[in-house]
Amino acid sequence: MRRRPNRIVVVGASLAGTTVVDTLRRHGYTGSLTLIGAESHPAYNRPALSKGVLAGDEDVALPPLSCEVDERIGTAAVGLDPDRREVVLDGGERVGYDGLAVTTGARARRLADLGAAEDGVREMTFRDLDDARLLFGLLATRPHIVIVGAGILGMELASASVDRGATVTVVDRQPPLRSQLGPHLAGLLTRAAQRRQVRFAHHRGGVRLLRSSGPPVVELADGRRFEGDHVLSAVGCAAETGWLAGSGLDGERGLTVDSRCRVRQDIVAAGDVAAFPSADGPRRTPWWTSALEQARTAAMALLDGDDTPPLVPSPYFWTDQFGVRVRVCGALPADGEPAVARDDPPSDGVLLRWPGTAAAVNKRIPIGRLRALTEPTTTSTETQR
Ligand SMILES: Cc1cc2nc3c(=O)[nH]c(=O)nc-3n(C[C@H](O)[C@H](O)[C@H](O)COP(=O)(O)OP(=O)(O)OC[C@H]3O[C@@H](n4cnc5c(N)ncnc54)[C@H](O)[C@@H]3O)c2cc1C
Structure with missing residues (x-):
């Protein structure tokens, strides 16, 4: 049977990082666990920044971790020595690991x-x-x-x-x-x-x-x-891999992982920093749900290696803008014209389905308003000359 690691270090303390920690403990990992996060704030819900926070709602905290973990918040990792299995912190300290999760997300391009x-x-x-x-x-x-x-x-x-x-x-x-x-x-x-x-x-x-x-x-x-x-x-955003310079793992396109989110046997990556296999080769999918499902798989891969079921992504995306709430299950972009699959007044929503795909969208707007938005407007767009 595969030996589980004794020391796991997670670098990046946002959605993917905290999900890795939570998953490890829920699945019986009892070894040492260190979470390193550069931001001085406790982990928060990033999608709320461009929605609630700009409207004055600062209720953005992710649920606090309730398991045992050595949290180093306000501390950045500045280097990685994969041969010695050490993460270098901004104060110079070196933290050793048997298993490493890279969840450092992305930075604004x-x-x-x-x-x-x-x-x-x-x-x-x-x-x-x-x-x-x-x-x-x-x-x-x-x-x-x-x-x-x-x-x-x-x-x-x-x-x-x-x-x-x-x-x-x-x-x-x-x-x-x-x-x-x-x-x-x-x-x-x-x-x-x-x-x-x-x-x-x-x-x-x-x-x-x-x-x-x-x-x-x-x-x-x-x-x-x-x-x-x-x-x-x-x-857009670029994978946050600057701290990996010289380790052989850096690159703006993100860390290429396999279907179990492994970069190599002792290193996993998840979330906005990870380039996951797709039909078009390794691709970053910088969305909330991808970070969550990749982080769960990455944690299990650290514990169980090849016995971990490969991740089959369930693409899900949402956005709220200009009074329209869009929820998409399935691949984007959605080409062609959709049919109205259900007009559901109690939930104030309309379900659209695109022909030949599993994509469906629930816009939380009444069908009348949806139709109005489907009509051309008299307002002109300045277009390319
Ligand atoms: C404004 C905004 C709105 C969004 N809205 C939506 C939405 O509506 N729907 C949707 O699906 N997705 C949305 N997203 C995307 C979603 O928020 C991300 O996919 C998700 O946050 C990714 O989580 P993550 O943990 O991988 O990375 P991040 O949330 O980027 O977290 C990475 C963490 O690692 C830390 N870190 C980086 N480098 C280091 C280092 N060297 N040492 C220690 N720590 C480090 C960072 O400070 C950060 O806290 C939005 C993103 C933004 C920015």
């Missing part, structure tokens, strides 16, 4: 990382509780905000900002949400945004941030410029 910002631009991004508190404060003056990035996060930030009285322009190299959600859902949410006076502009040549004495100026490839009281980049 910057336009500067993509070579799309002039030197010295101060770029504002949105990823953690401090970012959310900062933006919450800035919204008090009902500013004009320019958001670069019309993906899910950019659109949620636009939604929360207009709810607080800000005016918002969203700029991207492609039309909002289409590549993530498919044309039907993208159109629906874009129209809901336009009804709230959000303005859109895009050009396939992309966006640059120019340095100015105030907030940066956003320039589209066709020369159109956008200025705001604040400019926010929401251009």
